[in-house]
Amino acid sequence: MDATDLLPLLEQLDDNIDDLEEALKPILDGSVIETSKKLPVLDKAKFHVLVTYALESLLFSYLRLHGVNAREHPVFRELTRVKQYFAKITALETEPEKRTLTLDKQAAGRFIKHGLAGNEKIDLARKELEAKERARAQLKASLLAKKAEATSEKSSKNPESNSDSDDEEDAKPAPVAKPSDKGTSDDKKKKKRKDKKNKKNLNPEERQEVKKERRKKKGEMRKTKNLK
Structure with missing residues (x-):
């Protein structure tokens, strides 16, 4: 290659290095531990993996520039190991898939029957x-x-x-109305009232005779009761 062809590539490399220095400036100014303390757990893991991957890739490119077969160097194995950590982090970030497996009771029963057969x-x-x-x-x-x-x-x-x-x-005869007892009680009351009125109209001699008759009747009633 001519020198004229290399100049634009070198300029591009210089620009890339400047951009890289600006990006790594907050990390290079302080220690890795201090910067990782402020981060959450998952971001901290990402930070450490990225730093190690950057260092290992720089060593890999340095070996390639000096004509060393970097694939046979231990750095290549470290790079593959760091890539595995990248895969683990991405697996943690993705949501777990819902399980769609269900238990087939009929099939389980058949297996149990066949197993117990004999x-x-x-x-x-x-x-x-x-x-x-x-x-x-x-x-x-x-x-x-x-x-x-x-x-x-x-x-x-x-x-x-x-x-x-x-x-x-329908065939049953209609109930016959019984004579009420009210009529008899009313008649008795009327008789008592008449007797009272008659007593008031009697003379004292007549009243005494009426009393005597009552006493006789009561005595006869008592005698009949005693005989019974």
Whole structure:
């Protein structure tokens, strides 16, 4: 290559170095530990990985410039190791995928049955359980059928019984009105009032005679009670 062709490349390199110095100035002015203290955990990991990658890449380019096969040098292995850390950080930054796996109960049951097959005791117990479950299901079905038949029969009989009861009620005679006791009580009260009025109109001699008659009646009533 001619010197004229190298000049623009050197100028570009000089500009890139100036840009790099400006970018690395805050890091170069202080220590790496002090600058990383202010950062959160994930950013701190990124910072350390980037610094090591920059140093290792500078060494790699330095070896290449001096004609050394850098791929066989330990620096190349360090670069690959740092790249693995980059992959780990990106995996942490990305959200974990939701699990779509679900348990197939039927398939699990089939596997368990096949695994337990061959044992006579287990096979007999399983058959007994299946037979019991079938018998229970048949009993439930028969009971439900009987209940349905009974309800249908009752519903068919109910309209006839209702019609018979209506006919019987129509055939019954109307209740006869009983004489009320109020009339008799009123008559008794009227008689007592008349007797009181008559007593007031009687003379004293007549009153004494009435009293004597009452006493006689009471005495006779007592005698009859004693005889009984």
